[in-house]
Amino acid sequence: MLYQFSPLIQAGIEAGKYVPVFSETGIPLSMVRHAAGPHGGQFAAHAIGLASNNAGMAAMGLNPLTAAPQLAMSAGQLYQGQMTLNAVKALSTSVATLQATTAVIGVGVAVTGALVAVNLWQTLKIRKDVKQMRLEVQEGFLNLHEALADQGEELLQHIDLVAKDVEFRAHRTILVQAYGKFNKALNRLQTASTLKDIGRRNDEITAARDMLFDALADYDNHQLMEVMESISPPAYLRRRECVWAIEQAIAMTYQMQGEFSAVSDRLVALDKAIRHDAVKVVSDIEEPEELDFFFPEILRIHNHDLAAINAWQAHADWYQSLDKKDLQQLQELPIIQPDAEAGVALDADLEKPPEYTYYETAQEQSHARAIRDSLLILMDSNTRAESQEYVAERAIQEGLNSLTEKNLAVATPLTIANLEYYFICRDESFEEEAEEAEALETSNH
Structure with a gap:
């Protein structure tokens, strides 16, 4: 099953009291209906999370590098209150973490030790430390000496060398500027979500979206990327991952305004962009160390990020087909937040990601x-x-x-x-x- 429900709802599904909802094309959606009785056919509950949709991976909640799973979960509702704030925080944390790792990789050919220090597993750990406020984000970057202190003196010296590199400094200047715009836009979205006046709310969301497009233009600066022909595939991927996250934030603004056709269009385009970027970096792989870095990450992007984005897009399409009665039922459904214990179970960055086990087996065969x-x-x-x-x-x-x-x-x-x-x-x-x-x-x- 693609979705996880609360224990009470899950027991009801197994007992036949509730039935999962599917789109017209057979895609599972993040809610259940009453199977029978006086409420037969009515919506009963939302899911509390995404489960892995890949049979070859361990059972676990989706934990994308760039996507915010909450977006897919509540695609049947306009964003309000805490759900919006959670999604905003998730996107902001992802961008800051991914951006910060470029200070280790640099923009030229990365040394092996640098790639190991910011591989998938390490990146998930760093993001977790940012979420738990053990690491502070300043201008979209982290104090990597603090974050990677256990990785050895040689790596810390490499970070200092990268910081002095002229090409990286040009990248960093642009990224600091772009992250500033991004963060201000997200703060504006937070404010917009608290406004009761629909007109003022939509005006604030539109203004925030314009700021996001400005930030996107900086992150998605193709001219800079093309001029710097020496940029390494890992550095390119990290830059593109930031672009993907901002694209999701833009889609979120359209959803906050109930523009689900625009949401769907943005997500379809994002899926294509992610696949295109992944093919580009994989095609450029030349060294075994680069394959060690890319294989787990690209596999996770496919099984987690794209899965969450595709689920979100399926909800956006389905939502447009609902009648007023169904829409009213969805608006009245409460969002059930997972408890602390469930949150730990859904937090995939506590243990070694299963992508590594898969990769190790592949290397043997x-x-x-x-x-x-x-x-x-x-x-x-x-x-x-x-x-x-x-x-x-x-x-x-x-x-x-x-x-x-x-x-x-x-x-x-x-x-x-x-x-x-x-x-x-x-x-x-x-x-x-x-x-x-x-x-x-x-x-x-």
């Missing part, structure tokens, strides 16, 4: 090239289609009847990448043998 290509297959449907077609054709040539198009359609990206790598190696081997035979025949004449 697959070549690095196949592991990298599996990320391209995962994030790009066209690449998957091309790889499946190639494997299916080669399977027919080799007489491997089990590798049918139907079976390949449900195969994991890593399985397809392994098969593709196997056939490519065989083809290259045949070509080498043919060239050797031709050379031998030529020498004999």
Whole structure:
């Protein structure tokens, strides 16, 4: 199940008292209806969180790097009060954490130790420290000497070198400016959510959105990124992750105003942007250390960030199809916040992320090239289609009847990448043998 409900509601689902709600296209939504009785068919409760939608991962709540899960959870309501403040805080924390890690990576080729210090696991830990106010954010950056004090003196010296780098200082100046705009916009949204006058509320939300677009223009400065040709793939990804978070904040402003068609459009475009950016950085991987950094993070982006964004978008589309009676029922439903114990269970950054276990297993069974290509297959449907077609054709040539198009359609990206790598190696081997035979025949004449 994609969603987690309170224990009381979950028991009711299992007993048949409540039934999960699905969109017209069969996508699970974050609420349940009464199954029967005087309230039969009416909405009964919202979910309290997102569960993992990937069968290969451990059962856990979604914990995206950039997305705010609360957005998807309450897509059937206008944002008000604490839910808005929670979503704003989650986005602000994510941007500050992701932005701060660029001070370790730098903008040039990052050393191995730097990538290890800000990999997925470390980034989740740092974000958790920011959430719990153990680390202070200043101008969108953190005191990394404090955050990474246990990582060794060599890394701290590297951070100091990055801080003196001319190219990074240019990046940092722009990011400080952009984060200032972003943070002021979020503060304005917080104020807007408290206003009772609808007109004034919408005016404040629109003004805040304009500020977010200004911040986005700084983070999404393609000219700066293109001029700095030496920017490393990890630094590029971190910059883009900040862009994704701000895009979500912009979508949130439209949802606060009940403009769900705009929400859906922004989220569809965001999904495409994330996939495009992921393909770009994966295609640029050259070193094993970069694959160590990227594989867990890209896998998490797919299984967590995109899952949350797609769920949010499905809610936005579904909400537009509801009649006035259903809308009124949704407005009257209370939001159930998870208790402290449930919050710990949903907090995935307390333990080693399962993406690492998956990656370790993949390394034992697959070549690095196949592991990298599996990320391209995962994030790009066209690449998957091309790889499946190639494997299916080669399977027919080799007489491997089990590798049918139907079976390949449900195969994991890593399985397809392994098969593709196997056939490519065989083809290259045949070509080498043919060239050797031709050379031998030529020498004999």
